[in-house]
Amino acid sequence: MSSAPLQLASLSGVEAAKRAAAYAAVDAHVGRNDRIIGIGSGSTVPYVVERIVQQGKDLNASRIFLPTGFQSKELIVSNGLQLGDVDCHPIIDVTIDGADEVDPALNAIKGGGACHLREKVLAEAAKNFIVVADYRKNSNGVLGTSWTQGVPVEAAEFAYSKVMRDLTKLGGKPVLRMGKAKAGPVVTDNGNFVIDAPFPPEQMAKPKELLQQIKLLTGVIEVGLFVDCAKAAYFGNNDGTITIKTVDGKVQENVTFDVSKAPVVA
Numbered sequence: 001m002s003s004a005p006l007q008l009a010s011l012s013g014v015e016a017a018k019r020a021a022a023y024a025a026v027d028a029h030v031g032r033n034d035r036i037i038g039i040g041s042g043s044t045v046p047y048v049v050e051r052i053v054q055q056g057k058d059l060n061a062s063r064i065f066l067p068t069g070f071q072s073k074e075l076i077v078s079n080g081l082q083l084g085d086v087d088c089h090p091i092i093d094v095t096i097d098g099a100d101e102v103d104p105a106l107n108a109i110k111g112g113g114a115c116h117l118r119e120k121v122l123a124e125a126a127k128n129f130i131v132v133a134d135y136r137k138n139s140n141g142v143l144g145t146s147w148t149q150g151v152p153v154e155a156a157e158f159a160y161s162k163v164m165r166d167l168t169k170l171g172g173k174p175v176l177r178m179g180k181a182k183a184g185p186v187v188t189d190n191g192n193f194v195i196d197a198p199f200p201p202e203q204m205a206k207p208k209e210l211l212q213q214i215k216l217l218t219g220v221i222e223v224g225l226f227v228d229c230a231k232a233a234y235f236g237n238n239d240g241t242i243t244i245k246t247v248d249g250k251v252q253e254n255v256t257f258d259v260s261k262a263p264v265v266a
């Protein structure tokens, strides 16, 4: 039985591509038996929620959605989905999230929106962690090639100055992230500061080692390097196609996806 085409707001360019990538990721990874679902942050994630809503009220009534921050909490609530938190649901069926840059091994820089502490908890708690983004985040080189503002480091507010000194000793060039429409630094959803620390490519080429070094600095709460986390990444390309990369190294290019078709839930 074929269902009527979905009535969707018309989008063009990269926004249309992000929607296609998000829909494809939901169709492939959010099945009928997935009940505890992590909702990430960033500009592609609203399309993830849009597709999940299209899976139907009955199915969603039995699900609980966990947010990675203020933005995703609002998305969950405004779409009439049931809100939960990871303290009550430490095992998540699937988490879908954005990223700032993803390398060929699916390691990622995250935290451009200062959400990386909760994002990493929801990524590690998930049986499947899936990334959705546009082609600008799809890197063929080492992390830091396209996302040049540095590794986002969440630090305790009172310790930031000492952490910046430590990051400099490690070889970075740390900058305290400042608010855009606020005098003073960005304060995360958890009440901490964010330091952006660019490191030379030689260090970025070994993201696990760098992550371990930064994580050991006293005062650091979390590091926006996600290493060995993601199972798959879906990138929307400028021509409307999708690139799908999986952790086994497979790459599917030029995948077409018809967003007007209602989801068939596996």
Ligand SMILES: O=C[C@H](O)[C@H](O)[C@H](O)COP(=O)(O)O
Binding pocket: 040, 041, 042, 043, 044, 097, 098, 099, 100, 109, 110, 111, 112, 113, 114, 115, 116, 119, 133
């Ligand atoms: O802290 C924010 C997150 O890691 C986001 O997932 C990331 O910054 C991507 O955001 P956007 O899709 O808006 O570029």
